[in-house]
Amino acid sequence: MIIFLPLVAGLILAVLPRLSDRIARWAWVAVTAVDLALIVGLWLRYDTPAPGGLAFEEQAAWIPGVNSSYHLGVDGLSLPLVAMTAVIFLACAVYALRNRHRPRGQAALFLFLQSVSLGLFIAADLILFFVFFDLSIVGMYFVIAGWGHGDPGRSAMKFFLYTFLGSLALLVGFIGLYVAADPHTFDMPALAAATPLAGRPLAGGLVLAAILIGLAVKTPTVPFHTWLPPAHTDAPAVGSAVLAGVLLKMGTYGFVRIAMPMLPQSWRAWAWVIILVGVVSVLYGALVALAQTNIKRMIAYTSVNHMGYIVLAVGVAGLVATDTAQARTIAVTGAVTQMVSHGLITAALFLLTGVLRDRAASYDMREYGGLAATAPSFAALFAVGAFASLGLPAFTGFIAEFQIFTGSVAAAPATAVAILGILITAALFLRALQRVFTGDTQGHSVGFTDLHPAEVWSVGPLLLLSLLLGVLPRPLLDVIEPAAASVVDLVGR
Amino acid sequence: MMRPLLLLPEMLLVVGALTALLGGSFVPRHQQWMIRVLTAGVLLAVIVTAAIGMAGPARTAFDDSYTVDTATGVARILASAATLLVLMLAADEIAGTARESETCALLLFGAAGTVLLAGADDLLVLAAGFLLATIPLYGLIGLVFTARGAEAAMKTYLMGALFGILLLTGVTIMSGLTGSTGYAELTNALVDVPPAAVTGAAVALVAGLMFKAGGVPGHFWVPDAAQGGNATAATFLTTVPKIGAMVAVYRLVGILPDAVPWPALIATVAVASMTLGNLAAYWQADPRRLLGWSTVSQVGFVLVPVVVAGNSDLALPSLLVYLTAYTATNIAAFAVTAALPERRDLGDYQGMAMQRPWLAAALVVALLGLVGTPPTGVFVGKLTTATAAWDGGHGWLAVVVFINTLLSLFYYLRWIVPTYRQPPRDVSAQGETRSRRQWAPLTAVTAAALSLAAGLAGGVVWTVVSGP
Structure with a gap:
């Protein structure tokens, strides 16, 4: 119901002839709001399921010949992401109230994307997961190609080809799991319980490699990140927000949902490689972001950096030793918290850069200066977003990164080098703030219109939520912690 | 056992094709839509009879030379449904033209040939199905009088002749080696035959069927025909013949002994x-x-x-x-x-x-x-x-x-x-x-x-x- 409400609404919007643009925009907001309300209701009725189990489970036969079924359910890993997805899509819908460029098509496409994203996070069948994974790529391709600017065709194509390659690698891995399982099945809980390929290190390693490549492209981690900056730079603001906020999480979610529980032995064997990729992503993302003058590109690279923390944390979870179970649980909890946190904050930042594009058609930081004088509320919100993103205490980013490092350093002290990433991120955000907002009002800053209500009401709640969960993290952590503990248990088998 | 009724769908296709061909000669040009309606009716009837046939167990007809099982049933339904869609698409192109009833007849013959290929359980039936499925294609492609169309028809014809002969060579070698053409006897007899000879025959047979399917090595005609023929022909020949040829290849590899490296060949x-x-x-x-x-x-x-x-x-x-x-x-x-x-x-x-x-x-x-x-x-x-x-x-x-x-x-x-x-x-x-x-x-x-x-x-x- 939650998944298909946006889809059906999107189809209706797309098919109904001569619908006014105004109605389309408001219908989009209404549908996303209803969907969010449904998910909040779901959260209130949520009880932590038994380890390895799912809440609100539903199952219907789909392709019985290969034991693939329409199997849905949520647990502590997916529920926060589902809620975050709904929040981000609602923010995008509000933000897009000012859009004048084919709003009906955009609303339909985003509702489709929302269905797909929600479906991915609650899928409990590998093929269902893959279907949603692939459809998200198709949907995002049309968003970038249809509503982007700059050179959208080329960026969209690069995005499509790269992530499609990833998805095919993922599918190869899934088929490998299916063939190895006895009886053959694509069902996630069944596979997690059976751990096929245990005791076959070579085959397990190859299958894990295929799945990791697929997820790493989507996440993205170094060295598979090159599609991200052009895709973000040329995507519309709402597209970037969804891409960074929701679609990137599909990769990291795959790590904790698929790779870790189903291939624990290979995961442990390759844990150091994963940690290394994570650390390199953290440092490389931060350093490259530091060198950018295009503010949207800079935020895109900080995404690589933030995703690197998650990869680092899940990698650490594979370093099994008897006395570090506690630390590893903290790291995984931090990783899931980081997914939510990064989604909220980065979506807000991308929506804000969309304002720059809207007013002055430029992302170049050198062309601005003293913007705080002409656009105070824009400056205030951007500063809040930047501080949240660099991990200032009182925001979710701090909780997440603190947990990741507490867990990681306790389990593997060498990972402390990644803390440098936080330092660099802090430097680059402060520098960006200084360049754009302080000093003499010059360049495009002259005559810059401050935020419209639709922009305040889309970005504000995202940052507010990040602040709220940063101050009172318990409701979120209470959901995540049991699930993180069970993942760590599963990897420890 | 003969069991001719098992072949009701195939008979419907052939009789329908003949009726369309002959009927078209007696119907005025502005009323030839009747032939199209008749063709659509025949195809629908084939789908219904084939669906009924699928409910029963797998059986063979005409002394084990033709199998009616799930694969044949699916091929019958697919080929007819695909032809029906092609006919629908063709309405724009052929309505009221001089070639309306001929197109219908050729489509039905082609569909009959592909179904025959799919059910063939005997090399001679396979060869007959191949010819029945191929010859209408030449006509279909040549329906447009353009230079490209003529070139495509010519190319298809020459390739068809070459691969048809290859297929017949394969049939000859197989029957020469074992003295039989039925798949059931061949399965037993081929075990005692030198694998090299069987492999050679298998290569020839598969190559012939690949012409029909439009795969390597018999693919050269496909792009030309898709480009040069009219839309009706292009759609039909890239879709329907594949159905029969693929099922035929599947049946064919079933009779080959393990000594023949056919998985490597097909791969x-x-x-x-x-x-x-x-x-x-x-x-x-x-x-x-x-x-x-x-x-x-x-x-x-x-x-x-x-x-x-x-x-x-x-x-x-x-x-x-x-x-x-x-x-x-x-x-x-x-x-x-x-x-x-x-x-x-x-x-x-x-x-x-x-x-x-x-x-x-x-x-x-x-x-x-x-x-x-x-x-x-x-x-x-x-x-x-x-x-x-x-x-x-x-x-x-x-x-x-x-x-x-x-x-x-x-x-x-x-x-x-x-x-x-x-x-x-x-x-x-x-x-x-x-x-x-x-x-x-x-x-x-x-x-x-x-x-x-x-x-x-x-x-x-x-x-x-x-x-x-």
């Missing part, structure tokens, strides 16, 4: 087809020629489960699922080109989405479907064929399938991208689209919807093709 053909088709399609500017090459690569994908025939329970169902999905998807793609006959260059599709949103949606579903994007039917097909290959011990083949899928994405995107661009400024130049074709867009949307349905209801399709 080579499959990999060569998909790779060559993809690489060649990349450079095409004419959408129909591009689709022609894409069908060559699709043959490679369909051959994958044949490699593991007998090794995996998934082989035959996945083959049939793929064929079902491919049939709907390919017809949808060709129907789009049929709906816009004046756009013969990928660049001409620029802005098509603005002018014809439904047609553009059908095109996207069809092209992404051919890539194998979920949730279209071909995705289920690709998934199950790759799974079957891995399950049968050919994991590398599954990887090759996915690498080729990625390759294919490049050229399908080359077509989708301009479709969703802003239309060019001189919209008046596109004014001729106002003289709308009615049936082809309808066919495109119907087939695209069927392709989606085949994916979403993948379980139902799977159950049907898995047989009782």
